[in-house]
Amino acid sequence: MKNVFSVFLVLLSVLGVSAQEFQSPNGAFKMSFSLGNDGTPMYQLFLNNKEVIKKSKLGLELQKDKKSLLNDFKVVDTKQSTFNETWQTVWGEETKIQNHYNELMVKLKQNETDREIIVRFRLFNEGLGFRYEFPEQKNLIYFVIKEERTEFAMTGNHTAFWIPGDYDTQEYDYTESKLSEIRSLFKSAVSENASQKQFSDTGVQTSLMMKSADGIYINIHEAALINYSCMHLNLDDKNFVFQSHLTPDAKGNKGHIQAPSVSPWRTIIVSKDAREVLASRMTLNLNEPCKIENTSWIKPVKYVGVWWEMITGKSSWAYTEDFPAIQLGVTDYSKAKQSAKHAANTKHVKEYIDFAALHGFDGVLVEGWNEGWEDWFGHEKDYVFDFISAYPDFDVKGIHEYAKSKGIKMIMHHETSGATRNYERHLDKAFQFMKDNGYDAVKTGYVGNILPLGEHHYSQSILNHYQYVTEKAAEYKIMVNAHEAVRPTGICRTYPNMIGNEAARGTEFQAFGGSKANHTTVLPFTRLMGGPMDYTPGIFEMDIAKLNPGNNSHCNTTIANQLGLYVVMYSPLQMAADLPENYNRFLDAFQFIKDVPVDWSTSKYLEAEPGYYITTARKDKNSNNWFVGNVNGLNKRTSTISLDFLEKGKKYEATIYADANDAHYKTNPQAYKITKQKVTSKTKLQLTTAAGGGYGISIVEVK
Numbered sequence: 072m073k074n075v076f077s078v079f080l081v082l083l084s085v086l087g088v089s090a091q092e093f094q095s096p097n098g099a100f101k102m103s104f105s106l107g108n109d110g111t112p113m114y115q116l117f118l119n120n121k122e123v124i125k126k127s128k129l130g131l132e133l134q135k136d137k138k139s140l141l142n143d144f145k146v147v148d149t150k151q152s153t154f155n156e157t158w159q160t161v162w163g164e165e166t167k168i169q170n171h172y173n174e175l176m177v178k179l180k181q182n183e184t185d186r187e188i189i190v191r192f193r194l195f196n197e198g199l200g201f202r203y204e205f206p207e208q209k210n211l212i213y214f215v216i217k218e219e220r221t222e223f224a225m226t227g228n229h230t231a232f233w234i235p236g237d238y239d240t241q242e243y244d245y246t247e248s249k250l251s252e253i254r255s256l257f258k259s260a261v262s263e264n265a266s267q268k269q270f271s272d273t274g275v276q277t278s279l280m281m282k283s284a285d286g287i288y289i290n291i292h293e294a295a296l297i298n299y300s301c302m303h304l305n306l307d308d309k310n311f312v313f314q315s316h317l318t319p320d321a322k323g324n325k326g327h328i329q330a331p332s333v334s335p336w337r338t339i340i341v342s343k344d345a346r347e348v349l350a351s352r353m354t355l356n357l358n359e360p361c362k363i364e365n366t367s368w369i370k371p372v373k374y375v376g377v378w379w380e381m382i383t384g385k386s387s388w389a390y391t392e393d394f395p396a397i398q399l400g401v402t403d404y405s406k407a408k409q410s411a412k413h414a415a416n417t418k419h420v421k422e423y424i425d426f427a428a429l430h431g432f433d434g435v436l437v438e439g440w441n442e443g444w445e446d447w448f449g450h451e452k453d454y455v456f457d458f459i460s461a462y463p464d465f466d467v468k469g470i471h472e473y474a475k476s477k478g479i480k481m482i483m484h485h486e487t488s489g490a491t492r493n494y495e496r497h498l499d500k501a502f503q504f505m506k507d508n509g510y511d512a513v514k515t516g517y518v519g520n521i522l523p524l525g526e527h528h529y530s531q532s533i534l535n536h537y538q539y540v541t542e543k544a545a546e547y548k549i550m551v552n553a554h555e556a557v558r559p560t561g562i563c564r565t566y567p568n569m570i571g572n573e574a575a576r577g578t579e580f581q582a583f584g585g586s587k588a589n590h591t592t593v594l595p596f597t598r599l600m601g602g603p604m605d606y607t608p609g610i611f612e613m614d615i616a617k618l619n620p621g622n623n624s625h626c627n628t629t630i631a632n633q634l635g636l637y638v639v640m641y642s643p644l645q646m647a648a649d650l651p652e653n654y655n656r657f658l659d660a661f662q663f664i665k666d667v668p669v670d671w672s673t674s675k676y677l678e679a680e681p682g683y684y685i686t687t688a689r690k691d692k693n694s695n696n697w698f699v700g701n702v703n704g705l706n707k708r709t710s711t712i713s714l715d716f717l718e719k720g721k722k723y724e725a726t727i728y729a730d731a732n733d734a735h736y737k738t739n740p741q742a743y744k745i746t747k748q749k750v751t752s753k754t755k756l757q758l759t760t761a762a763g764g765g766y767g768i769s770i771v772e773v774k
């Protein structure tokens with residue numbers, strides 16, 4: 072039947088009628104491919120026969136190439152196929168994921184140049200993925216991309232949850248607006264960052280979340296971004312058409328390609344129900360299966376760290392205030408006076424290890440342990456760190472032994488300060504140093520402008536750097552959590568040692584002036600579509616001046632909201648980010664953080680509306696216990712959920728950590744109440760969530 076279909080398509084194209092249609096496995100989606108009069112490839116997407124993406128052009132503009140890969144194409148071959156398999160995750164929101172799609176391969180030949188490209192479309196039950204492929208051929212070997220010309224033509228003036236398009240950072244608050252309002256709101260949506268470069272006042276980043284006037288949710292992103300540059304979207308706000316906009320390199324080029332190769336997948340997830348967007352595994356499914364043979368060393372981690380005290384300004388990364396600048400190997404730290412603020416000292420680190428051991432955490436992260444922090448950023452310095460020279464007050468061996476005796480894993484920190492070549496030069500030694508001292512996980516960081524200068528955080532060659540680090544780490548059996556690197560695109564399926572990524576506005580910004588109180592109701596629809604985030608939740612003291620009188624920031628969240636994050640913001644790497652002394656003040660609420668797992672067998676999305684609320688339930692991978700998390704937006708709300716996901720006939724006890732009735736993220740963030748009740752699959756709950764609030768529920772089976 073399928074072959075007959077292919078023959079039919081070929082016939083059509085030979086006849087010059089080059090429109091081809093195919094459907095998703097459940098029939099809900101229909102896609103049509105066609106060529107314009109001038110041979111421009113185009114696609115169009117329908118959900119339940121309703122257009123969701125209008126006819127949109129496909130193609131690439133090449134440098135120094137009059138013809139480019141834009142038009143003058145004919146269809147020379149097509150093939151339709153079906154794929155359906157279920158694969159096992161190493162860690163994740165569930166243990167098994169179904170990868171089910173129908174595929175249409177369209178081979179195009181450019182009349183004048185004889186060059187061939189393939190556009191491969193995959194329709195899943197939740198949307199479309201497509202990519203360009205450049206087969207091996209005589210007339211297209213090396214080429215330089217001037218711009219990818221993929222269009223995403225919207226059907227109207229949708230509501231979007233967007234952050235400014237930027238070649239260097241995603242650390243922005245989201246703005247909710249109509250597409251037509253992006254231009255006028257753009258400037259106010261840009262906040263300061265150590266490295267940033269916007270390109271257009273209608274430029275936005277992916278993953279982009281939208282909602283149409285008739286309630287259709289549309290999410291645009293990319294999958295398997297490897298050896299290509301990161302895609303942004305530039306909006307033609309008269310016609311509501313997004314154009315792909317790739318991140319340039321130092322020369323302004325947007326990609327150096329050698330055939331045979333493929334582009335990343337462009338993804339469009341669409342649903343009438345926002346919960347289905349969160350439930351989609353399309354991004355992971357469009358990535359290659361795991362390439363690491365033995366994954367037994369890859370383990371989800373719950374950790375604390377010598378971190379928040381530096382972020383708030385209470386403590387410092389730098390060892391001394393004596394030197395205005397340092398040169399590695401030249402500056403003699405033994406002559407310097409230790410600053411009273413230096414947190415990464417052996418005694419203090421041991422206190423964190425004790426705290427972690429007492430409360431059942433897996434790991435302790437320590438930042439500011441290595442020489443170089445005195446002038447680590449803002450100077451575009453190349454040889455900024457060597458990743459093996461510890462400060463005089465940080466006893467690497469002693470700490471390792473102490474941690475080991477307490478069953479705690481130390482987590483290494485490698486801030487590169489954007490000096491990518493310097494990091495590559497030191498990488499082997501740095502990883503060997505980690506292994507010699509019992510470290511299995513590293514948090515990397517890329518604060519400041521990228522070196523080599525002119526390259527961007529999201530340029531092709533810098534993405535290749537992050538990929539190189541991930542693969543090199545896998546060789547050393549090291550897990551990676553990269554900060555300020557490119558936002559993920561599901562590569563953690565292929566390299567599950569990539570257990571964390573920041574690449575968005577994380578909790579640190581609560582101490583840099585604060586984030587919008589509904590920020591975490593947007594992130595799962597945007598940043599988390601590509602993979603887990605090291606958001607670093609768990610802040611209990613919202614008034615930062617209490618930690619550092621010089622910092623007037625306020626965390627715009629309630630304690631109950633912070634608990635909800637551990638379930639809503641899925642990550643195999645979860646931090647309890649606040650100081651031990653703040654947890655000791657609220658040990659009853661801290662119990663939820665201690666109990667909540669970091670690995671799950673299944674997940675259910677109970678309520679969801681981007682910008683407003685999300686409620687998620689997940690089942691522990693290692694028991695029959697369930698955990699529910701809710702994060703709420705700017706207005707007080709009642710969350711109504713049914714516990715029908717619990718196993719029928721079983722009895723459970725629920726401990727509910729909720730906002731007190733008078734809680735509010737700004738005026739009363741620490742007001743929570745903890746209640747216990749017996750529940751079954753028949754139980755329904757109604758819980759009031761504060762502005763910027765939320766809740767966490769642990770549901771433990773009673774035998």
Ligand code: NOJ
Pocket residue numbers: 378382438486516518554555573579
């Ligand atoms: C920014 C990272 O996001 C943060 O977690 C880290 O502490 C600092 N850079 C210093 O490396």
Ligand code: CA
Pocket residue numbers: 242554555573577579
């Ligand atoms: Ca950061």
